[in-house]
Each structure stands twice: as C-alpha cells, then as structure tokens.
Amino acid sequence: MSLAHLDASIQSGPKIPYGWASLQASPLFWHMRLGHMSQLGLAELSKRGLLKGYKNDEMEFYEHCVFGKHKRVKFNTAVHTTEGILDYVHADLWGPSQKHSLGGCRYILTIIDDYFRRVFPYFLKHKYDAFDAFKAWKVMVKKQTERKKRGHCHAPHHSAHSTAERCCERMNRTIVSKARCMLSNAGMGGQFWAEAANTACHLINRSPSNAIDKKTPMEFLVALVYAHVDNGKLEPRAAKCIFLGYGSGVKVYKLWNPETKKSMLSRSVVFNESEMYYANRATNTHDDVPRKSVCGWRTWMRATIFALSCAKEIDCCAEPSTYTEAMISGDREKWMFAMQEEMQSLEKNGTWDIVRLPVGKKAVRCKWIFKRKEGSSPSETTRYKARLVAKGFSQIPGIDYNDVFSPVVKHSSIRALFGIIAMHNLEIEQLDVKTAFLHGDLEEKIYMDQPEGFIVPGKDNFVCKLKKSLYGLKQSPRQWYKKFDSSMIANGFKRSQYDSCVYIKFVDGSPIYLLLYVDDMLIAAKSKVDIANLKAQLSSEFEMKDLGAAKKILGMKISRDRNSSLLFLGRRYIRKVLRRFNMHDSKPVSTPIASHFKLSSSQCPSTDSDFEYMSRIPYSSAVGFLMYDMVCSRPDLSYAMSLVSRYMANPGKEHWNAVKWILSLARNERGLVGYVDSDHAADLDKRRSLTGYVFTVGGCAVSWRACLQSTVALSTTEAEFIAVCDACKEAVWLKGLHVEFSRDTSCINLFCDSQSAIHLTKDQMFHERTKHIDVKYHYVCEVVAEGRLKVCKISTHDNPADMMTKPVPVAKFELCSSLVVG
Structure with missing residues (x-):
C-alpha cells in the first residue's frame, strides 16, 4: 500500500489574489483542501514530503469544523468518596409496565446507598407516589441505622445525558433481566413481575460484591415448595406451592398456591429445587421413550417464547394514552374497531358538520380516551372502549360557553x-x-x-x-x-x-x-x-x-x-372503603364513637415525630369516604362525622383513632340508621353547642344532620331552641317534597325533649334568659303559628336524636337505632 504523491503546483488561470503564496503554505489551506484533515494527519504527510510548501505551524481556530464535528463530552465514571451510609444516595424510576402486578403496581423506584450499595426497591401504582416512597425509605433507613442527618439536597442529572447516573439504571437493567429469566424459567404470567423483581433485589443484596460480603441464598425463584397446612387429621399436611420470594420485615417465605390462586406466607416449608413449576407442562404418554428426547426441546421453546412475551408485557404500556400509542400497540386492530364504533355513534346522533373554520374563530381540540373493561366473569372477554372527548379546558368563557350548572337529584x-x-x-x-x-x-x-x-x-x-x-x-x-x-x-x-x-x-x-x-x-x-x-x-x-x-x-x-x-344499603361501597384502608379485618364495634373519645385541638400534632407520623396517615381521604357513606345511608354516623371532620386541617393520633373506630362500626354488617337533639357547649375549644336532627318517611330515615351551631348558646334552652329552628327549615322543605309525592298535606310533627324550647315555639315570651336570642331563630314560631309544623314533647330516653349529638352507651344506641328503623 502506498500513498499517492500530491502535486501542489498551481496551473495558470485567473489572477491569483494577493497573499496566495503565504496562504498556500499555511496549515489552514491544506486542512481545507484535504477535507478538513486533522493537524496530526497533516504533520504526518508533511514528514513524508507529500505537501509542498507546508509549514508545520499551529492551526488557528476554524469555526466550520466546530459546526461540523462538535460532539458530546464523555462522562467519566463518577467516584464518590462517601464516609458512611446516607452520605450519597442514587435513585431512579423504572416503568410503566404493561402488566399490573398482583398489587396493581406498574413502577419500580430503585434507591441505592453509595456507601454499602444495598438496593431498596419500592413498587408504585403511580409515578407521583415516588416522593412519598422516598420519604418512607428515609424514615425507615434512619431507624435501622440510627444515623441522623441534618438535611439532604437533590443533585439532579441532565435528562439528555442519562449516562450521568448509571448506577441505578444499570441496577434496573439487572433487576428486570433477572425478573425476565425467573418468569421464563417458571413459565408464569407477567402479573408476577413485581414478585420476581423483588426476589431479584433480595438476592442481589445477598450476593458477593465489592461492598457487601453476603452469603448466596440456597433457594431460587419458582422452585416447587411444600408448605405446611392445618387440615383434618386424615388430610394431607402440606400444599404444593410456588416459591415467589421473601416476606418483608419477617422471616417467612412468600408462596403462590396454583389451586386456590392466592398468595400466602409460610415459614414451615420444604424445597424441591430439582423440579421447577410449569403452568402448562406437557405430558408424555409413552413411558418407554426418554423424557429428554420428547419434552426437552418443547420445554425450551416454550420458555424462550414466554420470555420474549413477558419482556414485551413488562416494557410496554397497559393502555394507550394517545392515538399514536394505540396504533403502534399489539391491539391496534381492536382499538381501531372501538374508535370506529364511537364514530358511528357520533354520526348517528348528528354530532357535527364538516365546515371551514371561520375567520377569527378558534377550534377546540379533542383527543381519544382508551379503556379496557374486564368482564364481570371469567367467561366474558375484555371489551375495548374508545371515547372521543373535547378538551374543554381550551374553551373560552363568554364565547364558547356561558352557564354550566346542571342539577342532580338530592x-x-x-x-x-x-x-x-x-x-x-x-x-x-x-x-x-x-x-x-x-x-x-x-x-x-x-x-x-x-x-x-x-x-x-x-x-x-x-x-x-x-x-x-x-x-x-x-x-x-x-x-x-x-x-x-x-x-x-x-x-x-x-x-x-x-x-x-x-x-x-x-x-x-x-x-x-x-x-x-x-x-x-x-x-x-x-x-x-x-x-x-x-x-x-x-x-x-x-x-x-x-x-x-x-x-x-x-x-x-x-x-x-x-x-x-x-332498605337502602351501602355494604358494597363500605366494603371497598374498608379494604382501601386495610380495616376489613378489624373488630366490629357497636357505637359510632366511644364515650372515652374527648377530641379537641390540644390533641393536634405538636412534635416533629407526630407531624411525621400523621403525614403518612390518609385522614382526609378516610373522612371523605365515610362522609359519603353517611350522606347516602348512615344517619347514625352524623355526630361522629361532625366530630372528626373539625380537625381535617391538622389531625392528631387520637383523631385518627376515632376515625378508625368509625370504620370499625361501618364494618358491622347490621343495617343501622338513626336521628336528632342538642348538646349544650359540646365543642371543647369554642364552647359552641351541637345541633342534630333526622326525619323519617314510613319508618325510613330520609334526611339528617349533625353540626355545630353558628353562635354560642348561653343556656340549654337557647341551644335546644336554635336546634329546633334548624330542624324547622329542613322540615318545611321536606313537607313540600312530601306533598308532591303523596298529596299528604297534614302537619309535620317535630319531637323535642326540651319543654322550655317547646314553649318558646308556641308563646312569644321574652324572658331574661332568652331575650338576647337572634330574631332569625324565631322563624320557627311563625311556622308553628301557621300550622305547618307541630313541636311535640318526647322523653329524653326515647329520643333517637341523642345518638347524633353525644356518645351514648350500647343499649341506648341500639334503642335509638331501633326507633329509626321501626
């Protein structure tokens, strides 16, 4: 191989500009002429005598080479000189996976401590749960290590250069790769990906490495396991299960029972690592044929195909969020059919006309919403639904819409x-x-x-x-x-x-x-x-x-x-609520709120530990779910909900205990309903009284309320009178509705256990103890005088409204409830 001689002689032609000889000898001239060759290449050619007149000077800055050859700066491997745990922490989020895990998760938050390289996996349902998981990890690791830090700072990496943080990304790749292998080896569905990933992390933390010298576990994922069960005296004492992983925080194994389709925890197990579980194991009907020659190749093929399918299920999205995602997904034909059905429905209703956009008008945008609806039974196939929606947030008030209020039935x-x-x-x-x-x-x-x-x-x-x-x-x-x-x-x-x-x-x-x-x-x-x-x-x-x-x-x-x-019951709803807050196995109680609960603002969090504890408690969410149950069908919860809802802004541990007590009552399978009264100075903070009332039609509770009065009552009579007035306003509305339903124009009876309050509704008497009561509360006197309402006396022991204003014993509570449903 030889290099051609480059003749640098200049042929005669047009006039050469001034300074051409000096330009010919410059490195920049040969750099451009030879296709922007590097200076090292030019020096090598000059040594061989191939460049006439070349001067080996340093080349000046050339902008066009910057435009054409600029490249990213290589990231060197980061070295952190950490002196202890929690000094430097790596974190990364992986997901979403196409398949939901058994717990409904789709993301993995991987946290790695730089000092001892332990992996902490957190499985999340939503991406926005990542910070809550990080806070939970921080509290947990501080308790385990007893190492307290004064604070922490976030060191983000540029999104365009993911190589800047390779520790967690490489770990995620390792975890997912191990999970794929385990699932392939097991022949199990993609819904077990979180269990496989969790086991992979468990084994990684116990595998030899430069930072940790742990022993290698003796068991592997999806080996057959025989778990101890307590059956009858003559029944088998073990159940054949699949090993999924290790329990969190306890020394137990996590298993899957293929017969019951449920996961379980057990510490009394026997492993059979010589045999693995396969969901669809092929059987050989010929005993004289070697098993390896018949099943080995098929098993390997099944495992390979399954591994590829699991990898696709884990890496892809569950439901498309855009039209483009739907069209590139494996179910694009089904999504297209669903969209065609929606378009046919829109055309059938004459939803729009295709026109040119008038000058000065702005078109509202739209998008497709995709949803898979699982069948109510295993025999029903999954339905693919697509709905076209307008992006209402792009509408302009006063131009695209005016009034938007729409009523619903109360x-x-x-x-x-x-x-x-x-x-x-x-x-x-x-x-x-x-x-x-x-x-x-x-x-x-x-x-x-x-x-x-x-x-x-x-x-x-x-x-x-x-x-x-x-x-x-x-x-x-x-x-x-x-x-x-x-x-x-x-x-x-x-x-x-x-x-x-x-x-x-x-x-x-x-x-x-x-x-x-x-x-x-x-x-x-x-x-x-x-x-x-x-x-x-x-x-x-x-x-x-x-x-x-x-x-x-x-x-x-x-x-x-x-x-x-x-009967109007809400058991299906309340069961979902109990399971959401992990109260479905709680011990049922008999009253909405126990008499030992004396809630006040003094029980609100006052220390950092209290604030940290309550930050993880879903207090507002639990109260909201219970409030809906109370509004729909549980008047017996009125007083209890009025009490716990006062501390929504800053609840304490005792307030949360009261909410859990109410949830325990909601677990009680009896259909309970209840009614009204007044409790003078019930609020320990502001000394305001409590009003409670309930109305029934045909023995069924239809309207109820328990709330603090807007003013401070100076006496029991005043508190009772204000409560009667509040109930009177609801009675007038209910009477009008009742007349339309049944054409019954008879007077409504309102029972009260305060004789002095009843006298005030009948006689316009202003005594020293009542003359200061606001005139607006005397509205009830006018309604009574017109004959639309009659306030009657009832014994305190027979008044079902007592349970809505104060804690009552079990016997009194059951009596009040029976009066409501009777």
Missing part, C-alpha cells in the same frame, strides 16, 4: 321516594341513558378539530361544527339536562319545585315518579304497565339501557323486602 329526595315506595308498596325500576351528553343541543357556535385518524379526505384544513354537546365540553351536562327536562314536561310530567330532578305525573289518580341523576333514572309507580309505557316513551326519544328492577344507585346497593320495607 340524596334526601331519593330516600323520601324510598319511604313512599315502602309505605304504598310501589314498583321501582331503573334506566340508564347511553351517551347522554350527545343528546344535548348546543346553543353556542363551537368548532372542534377533526378527530385524529378520522380526518375526511380532501378536507384536511376543515373543522367540525358541533351541533350536539360532546363529552368534555363545559356546558354538556347542562345541555343534556335541558333536553331531558323539556321532554319530560312535554310528556305531561310536572317538575318538583323543591328538587329540579324529581318529576311526577298522575295517571288515573296513581302517581308515577321519575328521579334523574345525570344519566341514571329511578322510576316508581303502582303498576308495572305504567313503568313499561314510560320506558317505551323515553326509548323512542333517547337511546336507553333497561336495567330492570333497581339494584344500585350512586354506588349504594338497594335491597327490598315486600313484607316490611325497602
């Missing part, structure tokens, strides 16, 4: 209807409106971008002029209600003056009731024929789904006993 109205049904033995059935919002007519001119993937050919720059209230628009709920309301009025129904979502119609003197909550309807009538006629009438105007007899409304289960009454 809980008290639902309970009042149940009372009427129980008294008159009415029939009750339920309807659901399909794509309810698409039935509403828009009043404003709104233009929307064409749906992604369904742009009309040749009209790429056109937009959709909406004629119907699409999901996502601010005014869609209101427009749907107006459409339905006008239809009901046109069909002869009368809208209630006290609840805009209650409709009543009398046919031959027999009432037909319809209650609307967005797209859910309850229909009650004496005859099923009347209900069927109304269903047919509604189905002719709207696309309906007939749900038959009413079974559930607003998450609450409806059960009916024709011999006694209709």
Whole structure:
C-alpha cells in the first residue's frame, strides 16, 4: 500500500489574489483542501514530503469544523468518596409496565446507598407516589441505622445525558433481566413481575460484591415448595406451592398456591429445587421413550417464547394514552374497531358538520380516551372502549360557553321516594341513558378539530361544527339536562319545585315518579304497565339501557323486602372503603364513637415525630369516604362525622383513632340508621353547642344532620331552641317534597325533649334568659303559628336524636337505632 504523491503546483488561470503564496503554505489551506484533515494527519504527510510548501505551524481556530464535528463530552465514571451510609444516595424510576402486578403496581423506584450499595426497591401504582416512597425509605433507613442527618439536597442529572447516573439504571437493567429469566424459567404470567423483581433485589443484596460480603441464598425463584397446612387429621399436611420470594420485615417465605390462586406466607416449608413449576407442562404418554428426547426441546421453546412475551408485557404500556400509542400497540386492530364504533355513534346522533373554520374563530381540540373493561366473569372477554372527548379546558368563557350548572337529584329526595315506595308498596325500576351528553343541543357556535385518524379526505384544513354537546365540553351536562327536562314536561310530567330532578305525573289518580341523576333514572309507580309505557316513551326519544328492577344507585346497593320495607344499603361501597384502608379485618364495634373519645385541638400534632407520623396517615381521604357513606345511608354516623371532620386541617393520633373506630362500626354488617337533639357547649375549644336532627318517611330515615351551631348558646334552652329552628327549615322543605309525592298535606310533627324550647315555639315570651336570642331563630314560631309544623314533647330516653349529638352507651344506641328503623 502506498500513498499517492500530491502535486501542489498551481496551473495558470485567473489572477491569483494577493497573499496566495503565504496562504498556500499555511496549515489552514491544506486542512481545507484535504477535507478538513486533522493537524496530526497533516504533520504526518508533511514528514513524508507529500505537501509542498507546508509549514508545520499551529492551526488557528476554524469555526466550520466546530459546526461540523462538535460532539458530546464523555462522562467519566463518577467516584464518590462517601464516609458512611446516607452520605450519597442514587435513585431512579423504572416503568410503566404493561402488566399490573398482583398489587396493581406498574413502577419500580430503585434507591441505592453509595456507601454499602444495598438496593431498596419500592413498587408504585403511580409515578407521583415516588416522593412519598422516598420519604418512607428515609424514615425507615434512619431507624435501622440510627444515623441522623441534618438535611439532604437533590443533585439532579441532565435528562439528555442519562449516562450521568448509571448506577441505578444499570441496577434496573439487572433487576428486570433477572425478573425476565425467573418468569421464563417458571413459565408464569407477567402479573408476577413485581414478585420476581423483588426476589431479584433480595438476592442481589445477598450476593458477593465489592461492598457487601453476603452469603448466596440456597433457594431460587419458582422452585416447587411444600408448605405446611392445618387440615383434618386424615388430610394431607402440606400444599404444593410456588416459591415467589421473601416476606418483608419477617422471616417467612412468600408462596403462590396454583389451586386456590392466592398468595400466602409460610415459614414451615420444604424445597424441591430439582423440579421447577410449569403452568402448562406437557405430558408424555409413552413411558418407554426418554423424557429428554420428547419434552426437552418443547420445554425450551416454550420458555424462550414466554420470555420474549413477558419482556414485551413488562416494557410496554397497559393502555394507550394517545392515538399514536394505540396504533403502534399489539391491539391496534381492536382499538381501531372501538374508535370506529364511537364514530358511528357520533354520526348517528348528528354530532357535527364538516365546515371551514371561520375567520377569527378558534377550534377546540379533542383527543381519544382508551379503556379496557374486564368482564364481570371469567367467561366474558375484555371489551375495548374508545371515547372521543373535547378538551374543554381550551374553551373560552363568554364565547364558547356561558352557564354550566346542571342539577342532580338530592340524596334526601331519593330516600323520601324510598319511604313512599315502602309505605304504598310501589314498583321501582331503573334506566340508564347511553351517551347522554350527545343528546344535548348546543346553543353556542363551537368548532372542534377533526378527530385524529378520522380526518375526511380532501378536507384536511376543515373543522367540525358541533351541533350536539360532546363529552368534555363545559356546558354538556347542562345541555343534556335541558333536553331531558323539556321532554319530560312535554310528556305531561310536572317538575318538583323543591328538587329540579324529581318529576311526577298522575295517571288515573296513581302517581308515577321519575328521579334523574345525570344519566341514571329511578322510576316508581303502582303498576308495572305504567313503568313499561314510560320506558317505551323515553326509548323512542333517547337511546336507553333497561336495567330492570333497581339494584344500585350512586354506588349504594338497594335491597327490598315486600313484607316490611325497602332498605337502602351501602355494604358494597363500605366494603371497598374498608379494604382501601386495610380495616376489613378489624373488630366490629357497636357505637359510632366511644364515650372515652374527648377530641379537641390540644390533641393536634405538636412534635416533629407526630407531624411525621400523621403525614403518612390518609385522614382526609378516610373522612371523605365515610362522609359519603353517611350522606347516602348512615344517619347514625352524623355526630361522629361532625366530630372528626373539625380537625381535617391538622389531625392528631387520637383523631385518627376515632376515625378508625368509625370504620370499625361501618364494618358491622347490621343495617343501622338513626336521628336528632342538642348538646349544650359540646365543642371543647369554642364552647359552641351541637345541633342534630333526622326525619323519617314510613319508618325510613330520609334526611339528617349533625353540626355545630353558628353562635354560642348561653343556656340549654337557647341551644335546644336554635336546634329546633334548624330542624324547622329542613322540615318545611321536606313537607313540600312530601306533598308532591303523596298529596299528604297534614302537619309535620317535630319531637323535642326540651319543654322550655317547646314553649318558646308556641308563646312569644321574652324572658331574661332568652331575650338576647337572634330574631332569625324565631322563624320557627311563625311556622308553628301557621300550622305547618307541630313541636311535640318526647322523653329524653326515647329520643333517637341523642345518638347524633353525644356518645351514648350500647343499649341506648341500639334503642335509638331501633326507633329509626321501626
């Protein structure tokens, strides 16, 4: 191999500019002429005498080489001179995985201490749970090491250079690789990925390394394990299980029972590492043929294919968040079919027209929402749903929408209807409106971008002029209600003056009731024929789904006993709440709040440890769930919820204990309801009194409340009188609704156990102890004088309202509850 001689002689031609000879000898000249060769290359050619006139001087700065050859600076391996644990910590988030784990997790937060390189994995359901997991790790590791730090600082790395933090990324790759191998070896589904990853971390922490000298475990993932079980005297004493990993914080093994499809913990196990578990093991029917020659290749093929499928399941997303993700996913054909169904429904309803965007108008954006709906039973296949929604946040107030309020039926109205049904033995059935919002007519001119993937050919720059209230628009709920309301009025129904979502119609003197909550309807009538006629009438105007007899409304289960009454229960809802807060195995109690609970603001957190403890307690969430249960069907919880909700801003340990007590009562399987009274100076902080009241229809509680009074009462009489006035206002509203339901115009009886308060409602007497009471509370006197309300005396021992204003013993609580449901 030889180099060609480069003749640098210049041929005669155009005039050479001044200074050409000096330029010819410069390194920059040869650098450009030889395709921007490096200075080392030029020096080598000059040594060989191939460059005439070349002067080996240092090359000056050349900007064009910077533009063409600039590259990233190489990251050197980071070396941290840490002197102890917690001095430097690596952290990284991996996910999301396509398959949810057994606990519903999709992310792994990996935390590694730089000093002793121990791996701490945290499995998360959502990405925003990462910081809470880090705080929990920080508290845990400080308790374990007893090493206290004054503080910590965040040292982020540039997102474009992931190589800056290789420690956790390499560890994540190692963990996921081990998990894939374990799942492949086991022949188990991708839903076990978290168990495999957790076991991988457990083994990594106990494997030899430069930082840790641990022993290697004797067991491997998915080996067959025989766990001890306590069966009958003649039954087997062991169950064949699969080894999943190690229990957290306890010296037990985590196992999976293939027969019961449940995980379990056990410390009494026998390992059989010579045999591994395979979910679909092939059987050999010929005993004389060697097993290796028949099954070995098939088993290897199954394991390889399964490993590839598990890798895909772990690395991909569960549900697409955009149209592009749906189209590149493995289920793109199913997602496309779901979108086509949605588009057919939109076209059938005449949702829009394709037009040019007028000058000065701005189109609202839209997007696709994708959802997989699992079947209610194993035999039902998974349904793929796609819904087109408008991005309502891009609407402009005053231009794209004006009023947005839309009423829904009140809980008290639902309970009042149940009372009427129980008294008159009415029939009750339920309807659901399909794509309810698409039935509403828009009043404003709104233009929307064409749906992604369904742009009309040749009209790429056109937009959709909406004629119907699409999901996502601010005014869609209101427009749907107006459409339905006008239809009901046109069909002869009368809208209630006290609840805009209650409709009543009398046919031959027999009432037909319809209650609307967005797209859910309850229909009650004496005859099923009347209900069927109304269903047919509604189905002719709207696309309906007939749900038959009413079974559930607003998450609450409806059960009916024709011999006694209709019961409104929420056991299904409360069971979910109990499981959410890990109280499903708690010991049931008999009262909403025990008498030993004396809650006050002095019990709020005052030390750092108290604040740290309560920061991990879901106090507000638990109170919110219980509040909904109380509003729907549990009047007996009124006092307890009024008490614990006062400390939402800064709850303490004793307040949380009270909430757990209420959850324990909610676990009690008895259907409990309850009622009203007043407790003078019940608030230990502000010395305000407590008001509690409850109203029933046909023996069923339909409205109740327990709350602090707005002013400080100076006497028991004043507190009772203020409570009577608060109950009076609710009584007037309920009376109007009751008259519309049953045409019963009789006076409402309100029972009170304070004789002095009753006298104040009847006689306009102003004594020294009552003359200071605000005039507004004397509204009850006017209502009593008009004959719309009658305040009657009841014994304190027989007043069911006592349980709503103060803690009561078990016997009194059961008596109050029986008075409510009786």
